[in-house]
Amino acid sequence: MSSKIKRGVSLYSYQNETFQGKMTLEDCIRVSSELGAKGIEIIGEQTFWGWPECGVAQDDVDNWHRLIAKYDCTPVSHDFMLDYKRYKGREMPFEEQVASVRNDIDFGARLGMKYIRALVSIAPEVLVAAAPYAEEKGIKILIEVHAPLHFDHPWIVRHAEAFEKSGSDALGFLPDMGMFLFSFPPVWKEKFMRIGVPKHIADYIEKAYEDRVLSEYVILNVQQMGGTGPAIAMAETMRHNAAFEPKRMLDYMPRIHNIHGKFYQMNEDCVEPSIPYDEIVKVLQQGGYEGYICSEYEGNRWIEDAEEPDSVEQVRRQQVMLAKLLGETEVPTIKTPLMAVAAE
Amino acid sequence: MMDNKMIVEGSLQSVDGGFSFLGRLPYYRGLGLSMIEDIQVTVDGEVQPRESVRFAVRGKTYTLDEMETCYDNRWNFGEKAQIIVLNGGLSAGSHTITFAVRNRVSYLPFVPTTKDTKDLALAA
Numbered sequence: 136m137s138s139k140i141k142r143g144v145s146l147y148s149y150q151n152e153t154f155q156g157k158m159t160l161e162d163c164i165r166v167s168s169e170l171g172a173k174g175i176e177i178i179g180e181q182t183f184w185g186w187p188e189c190g191v192a193q194d195d196v197d198n199w200h201r202l203i204a205k206y207d208c209t210p211v212s213h214d215f216m217l218d219y220k221r222y223k224g225r226e227m228p229f230e231e232q233v234a235s236v237r238n239d240i241d242f243g244a245r246l247g248m249k250y251i252r253a254l255v256s257i258a259p260e261v262l263v264a265a266a267p268y269a270e271e272k273g274i275k276i277l278i279e280v281h282a283p284l285h286f287d288h289p290w291i292v293r294h295a296e297a298f299e300k301s302g303s304d305a306l307g308f309l310p311d312m313g314m315f316l317f318s319f320p321p322v323w324k325e326k327f328m329r330i331g332v333p334k335h336i337a338d339y340i341e342k343a344y345e346d347r348v349l350s351e352y353v354i355l356n357v358q359q360m361g362g363t364g365p366a367i368a369m370a371e372t373m374r375h376n377a378a379f380e381p382k383r384m385l386d387y388m389p390r391i392h393n394i395h396g397k398f399y400q401m402n403e404d405c406v407e408p409s410i411p412y413d414e415i416v417k418v419l420q421q422g423g424y425e426g427y428i429c430s431e432y433e434g435n436r437w438i439e440d441a442e443e444p445d446s447v448e449q450v451r452r453q454q455v456m457l458a459k460l461l462g463e464t465e466v467p468t469i470k471t472p473l474m475a476v477a478a479e
Numbered sequence: 480m481m482d483n484k485m486i487v488e489g490s491l492q493s494v495d496g497g498f499s500f501l502g503r504l505p506y507y508r509g510l511g512l513s514m515i516e517d518i519q520v521t522v523d524g525e526v527q528p529r530e531s532v533r534f535a536v537r538g539k540t541y542t543l544d545e546m547e548t549c550y551d552n553r554w555n556f557g558e559k560a561q562i563i564v565l566n567g568g569l570s571a572g573s574h575t576i577t578f579a580v581r582n583r584v585s586y587l588p589f590v591p592t593t594k595d596t597k598d599l600a601l602a603a
Contacts, residue, residue: 150507154481154557181508184555188511220585221513223547256586436480 138461139425140416143167143174143211144450145395146182148432151444153181158447161202162473166447168206170454170467174427175203176212176252176393179242187215187238196245203247211427212277212309212393214252215239217261229261236265236276244272250393252309253278255290259297266303275392277309283375285314286383298390307390311431312410313397317378319344320399320409322437327369329441336366340373350374381411381418388422399434401452405459416460428457447473481505485595486578487559493601497531497565502578505593509555512546514583516590520564521577533563571603 144167152158158166160182164175180186183195203210217235219227227235236253243251251269253262253276262276269276284291298306319341328337336357343353350373357370384391398407419428430453435444447469454467487501502518504510518534520527534541536558541549554560562578579594 147507151481154503154507155484156557178508180553181556184509184558185553188551188553216508216585218511218514218585220583221511221550223513223516223583254586439480440483 138416138420138463140419140461141174141425141427142170142172142454142457142461143176143209143427143429144170144172144454145176145178145212145214145429145431147176147178147214148430148450149446150181151435151439151446158473160199164202164206164208165471166469166473167450168208169470170451171458171463171465172430172450172454172467173208174211174429175208176214176427176429177246178214178216179239179246180216186242187235191242191245199246210247210249211429212250212252213239213243213246213248214279215242216254217257219257229264232257232261233264236261237268240265240269240272240274240276243274248274250275250277250307250309252393255279255281255284259294262294262306263297263301263303266301266305269305270303275305275307277307277392279309279311279395280314281311281395282314282316282377282379285377285379286310286387287379295387295390307392308387309393309395310384310391311395311397312412312415313376313395313433314379315381315411315415316376316409317411318409319372320434320437322400322434323369323372326437326440327365330365332362332366332369336360336362337369340366340369344373347378350377381415384418385422388424391422391424392426394419394424394426394428395431396428396453396457397431397433398449398453399437401449401456403452405452405455407453407456412456412460416457430454430457480507482593482595485580485593486576486597486599488597489599490559491569491574491576491599491601493568494563497563497567498569498601499535499561499563500576500578500599501559502562502580503557503559504554504582505580505595506582507556509553509558510582510584512541512549512552512554515543515546515554515580516583517579517581517592518543518562519577519579519581519594520562521579522564522566522569523575527564527566531565533565535561535563569601571601573598573600 490501581592
């Protein structure tokens with residue numbers, strides 16, 4: 136069975152390498168393309184130095200289009216930030232926030248994107264006010280529904296109501312799969328143990344997560360077990376993460392246009408031990424989803440103190456998993472090792 | 480994130496009136512300079528006064544107070560900024576440098592400070 140769901144990568148996944156200059160934009164696009172993940176999502180200001188305060192030269196935009204064409208890829212989303220705390224001590228005025236979103240709509244359009252991603256903390260009124268301009272430019276603004284928020288949270292419900300009331304189809308959602316965290320991620324537990332959480336407390340928190348115990352009880356229990364600093368911090372991750380159900384997306388399918396394939400670790404057997412991708416793919420297929428699932432590797436920050444992340448290998452494993460779940464017959468493989476390119 | 484990559488190895492050097500090293504923003508994106516609330520440099524256990532710190536990127540140099548109202552320049556993702564401390568200079572040899580950056584990030588419900596400590600050698 137083949138699926139209409141398409142595979143992509145958010146170049147956020149390669150941040151550890153791009154930060155250090157170990158991978159260029161071309162490396163990121165080529166590797167993703169070789170894996171059959173032809174949809175490319177970026178955080179505009181990560182990929183393009185200068186954006187937004189200093190602007191981006193047309194040469195850089197031309198280079199982007201050249202690389203996208205060279206590797207037969209499709210621009211999917213420009214994730215924008217809207218720094219409404221740009222001014223110390225006062226929030227950016229409403230009209231300026233709307234103008235800032237329009238600026239990102241323009242940038243998304245220059246890059247050939249279908250979508251721009253809005254952070255979840257942005258007020259619905261700002262997005263509604265920017266929607267007519269987005270329609271004009273053929274862009275949809277997608278708010279990222281990300282843990283600790285979820286589709287039943289009143290803040291998200293308020294967005295949904297505002298989107299409906301606006302009557303605009305340029306407003307939608309971009310769910311981050313991290314909100315469906317069904318087990319405590321092993322890389323989190325290992326990191327907390329490295330910074331001093333005793334094993335019996337780490338084991339207790341992992342089990343309490345499994346048992347779906349309310350975070351506030353877990354925090355109190357950890358305190359009573361003698362937990363301090365890092366142990367409390369580990370318990371507090373349960374305030375910001377929970378095993379919400381993938382099927383909650385079904386009510387919102389007409390406005391879901393892109394998916395963040397968040398993952399913290401892909402084991403050698405190409406399984407994400409904490410996020411239920413089999414269930415997620417089933418729900419998306421049931422809901423008739425036809426957009427991209429873009430890999431978003433976020434394990435880097437949990438292991439970098441102990442080992443150098445290998446983001447490309449992690450993305451490869453997730454793409455192998457996704458291809459299998461989507462019923463593809465070919466196993467994604469990297470044809471050009473990074474080292475070979477560096478040696479050229 | 481990127482905490483252990485903030486200070487660029489081997490970048491300590493003497494400058495007129497002090498010393499400098501190269502520092503990177505510990506973040507998956509860049510930030511406009513007005514959102515850098517503080518940069519604190521500690522040398523061999525001694526915290527350097529805020530007034531003595533300068534930040535330089537692409538040929539432009541700022542005091543930390545000037546950065547707070549700078550809306551037309553950025554510290555880009557992975558960009559190596561020159562962090563200058565006008566302390567009168569350091570002796571040759573190894574020094575323990577701590578570099579702490581406090582950011583105002585719009586979507587975070589707290590103001591993070593991230594730091595990195597490394598031993599850097601100053602050539603004679």
